[in-house]
Amino acid sequence: EWTPEAFVDMTVADLKKQIGDDKVVLGLSGGVDSTVAAVLLHKAIGKNLYCIFVNNGLLRKNEFESVLDQYKHMGLNVKGVDASARFLEALAGISDPEGKRKAIGKTFIDVFDDEAHRIKDVKYLAQGTIYPDVIESVSVNGPSVTIKSHHNVGGLPAYMKLKVVEPLRMLFKDEVRRVGAELEIDKELLGRHPFPGPGLAIRILGDITPEKVRILQEVDAIFINGLKEWMLYDKVWQAGAILLPVNSVGVMGDERTYEKVVALRAVESTDGMTADWVNLPYDFLQKTSNTIINRVKGVNRVVYDISSKPPATIEWE
Numbered sequence: 630e631w632t633p634e635a636f637v638d639m640t641v642a643d644l645k646k647q648i649g650d651d652k653v654v655l656g657l658s659g660g661v662d663s664t665v666a667a668v669l670l671h672k673a674i675g676k677n678l679y680c681i682f683v684n685n686g687l688l689r690k691n692e693f694e695s696v697l698d699q700y701k702h703m704g705l706n707v708k709g710v711d712a713s714a715r716f717l718e719a720l721a722g723i724s725d726p727e728g729k730r731k732a733i734g735k736t737f738i739d740v741f742d743d744e745a746h747r748i749k750d751v752k753y754l755a756q757g758t759i760y761p762d763v764i765e766s767v768s769v770n771g772p773s774v775t776i777k778s779h780h781n782v783g784g785l786p787a788y789m790k791l792k793v794v795e796p797l798r799m800l801f802k803d804e805v806r807r808v809g810a811e812l813e814i815d816k817e818l819l820g821r822h823p824f825p826g827p828g829l830a831i832r833i834l835g836d837i838t839p840e841k842v843r844i845l846q847e848v849d850a851i852f853i854n855g856l857k858e859w860m861l862y863d864k865v866w867q868a869g870a871i872l873l874p875v876n877s878v879g880v881m882g883d884e885r886t887y888e889k890v891v892a893l894r895a896v897e898s899t900d901g902m903t904a905d906w907v908n909l910p911y912d913f914l915q916k917t918s919n920t921i922i923n924r925v926k927g928v929n930r931v932v933y934d935i936s937s938k939p940p941a942t943i944e945w946e
C-alpha cells in the first residue's frame with residue numbers, strides 16, 4: 630500500500646543517491662507541486678538546491694511578492710526573477726492557445742538557462758511534474774492527439790545539458806498534498822487551488838496586453854477572495870476568471886457602455902482529468918458579480934460557466 634511516509638523516505642534516499650554532491654536548479658511556481666518537489670529535494674540535498682521563482686507577469690494579483698516571502702520563511706534558497714516584460718514581449722500578438730503555451734514555455738527555458746548559467750556547475754533541473762501532466766501531454770485517445778501541450782513537459786533543449794529530475798512524476802494531486810502534509814508544509818499553501826503554468830495567458834482569450842492582464846487580475850482577486858470570505862474556497866478544487874474577447878452593451882447611469890465580459894469558473898475534481906462545475910450559492914454569485922462590475926473598470930457583464938469536463942476542459946484555452 631502507498632503511504633506518504635514511505636514515499637518520502639524512498640524518494641529522499643533515491644534523490645541522494647542519484648544526485649550526490651551535484652547542484653540542482655528548480656523552478657518554483659507558488660503551486661503545490663513545485664513546492665513539494667522543492668521541499669523533498671531540500672531534504673535530500675540541502676544547500677545544493679537552487680530554487681528560482683519567475684514572475685512571468687501572468688500570475689495572480691500580488692502573488693509574486695507574497696509567495697516569494699513565504700518560501701523564504703520555509704528556509705528554501707530562492708531567487709525571485711521578475712521577467713514580466715520578457716514574457717509579455719514574447720506573447721505580443723499571439724492569440725492561439727498552443728502558440729501562447731509555446732511562447733511561454735520557450736521564454737521559461739530561456740530565463741532558466743540564464744539563471745542556471747549564473748550558478749556554476751549545475752547538473753540537474755528539477756520539476757514538479759505530476760502524473761496527469763504527463764498523460765495529458767502525451768495522449769488522449771491515442772498516441773498522436775495532443776489536447777493541451779502542458780508547457781512544463783517534454784524535456785529541455787539539448788544545449789541546456791541539464792538532466793531532468795521529476796520526483797512527483799508518478800503521483801496524483803491528492804497524493805502530492807498528502808506528501809506535502811507529511812513534509813509539514815503550511816496547510817494554506819497545500820490547500821491552494823491548482824494554477825496553470827501559463828497563468829492568466831490562457832484565461833485571456835485572444836491576444837494579451839498589459840491592460841487585459843490588469844483587468845483579469847482584479848476580477849480574479851475579487852472572485853478568489855470572495856470564495857475565501859464565504860468559506861467556499863476549500864469546497865472548490867479550482868477556480869478562476871476568464872476574460873472573453875467580446876464586448877457587450879450595458880448601461881451605467883444614463884450612459885451606454887460597451888465593455889468586456891468575464892466568465893467565472895469553479896470546478897470540483899480529484900485530479901483535473903474530469904470535472905464538474907460547482908453549484909455556488911446564488912447569493913455569493915450575485916454579490917461577486919456586483920462587486921466586479923462596480924469595481925473593475927472596463928467590465929460590464931459577468932457570466933458563470935456551467936460546463937463539465939468532458940467535453941469542456943477546465944481552462945478555456
Ligand code: XMP
Nearest residue numbers: 778779780823824825826827901942943944
Ligand atoms: P484542462 O484545461 O486541460 O486543465 O481541463 C486540467 C488542469 O491542468 C491545468 N492546465 C495546465 N497546467 N500548463 C499547466 O501547468 C498548461 O499549459 C495547462 N493547461 C491546463 C488546468 O489549470 C487544470 O488544473
